[in-house]
Amino acid sequence: MSDTAPRNPVSAPQMLADALLRSVAGTTALLRVTGTNTDTSQSEVGLVATTFFDVVVSPVVMRKLRPSWKEGGESKYELLVSATSVESQLNALDIVSAQALFSLALLVTVDGKDYLIESIASNEAFGAPYLYRLLLREAGQQGV
């Protein structure tokens, strides 16, 4: 059953999430994003014919997930990303949704290390996201 009580959306959940991220030593992440005009035969067969740029999101907090080690397996991490920061980048880059932004991201760089995005989830309040959670794993060339 849904809560149908009338309530105006406020930015309190977003502000609270940002404050919590900063209070636990929130840092900065870079999303390595491709240009959107990449539909050329060269880009489809792996010839680099596209442009990359970094999108800065902050504050973020990275945490290592419970280890389930196996031979050759990479560690997995969860990156908690401020929705306020993502929203401001969407406006700046004229991208329609956070999902679209994350789908353009090839890599996420945190503290100089590169990670691949495995999946994306968001936490919402009053229909608006206040936190994005990215499941990451170490990029292959750096995996140990």
Added chain:
Amino acid sequence: MQNAKDSFYMALRTRLITINPERTILVRGAVRPGILVEEAEAPFSQIPSDVFVLRWQGLGVDVDLDSTMAAEECEILYQTFGTQSFGGLDRGRLLSAMDEELVAFFQPFYTPKLNYTATPPGAMLTQVFWDEPGFTPIVTQRDRLSRSAKVLVYSYQEQGE
């Protein structure tokens, strides 16, 4: 060998546009035909549904010929959950449709070899050719139906390759 792989993919891609122009995928902000090369895209934890994914596997080389011949094994993976608005009840039909598209875009079993590092792509002297696909049984995982087909792609090595 890379030219053969590129030419094979581009041939299938071009034929798919003719066979079913509505089979598309949004990759890196661009709408493309619903076929892609796994090794040329960002890694994905699960292959996208309702599109064809080419995965290059085995390699054999015959040097006892006038020109060296390479045979590369390509696996084409595809899966579907059916139509969401239909409750996924049509997933069997959609997988059959993909089977038929795959059989159709394999024919004819050859294509000219092109060098895609040049713009526009440069025509080469030989052709890329392949045999009939071998299908694996359908794998059912809850509401997901998946299948793959394997094909051997042959090409002659030319000067400068």
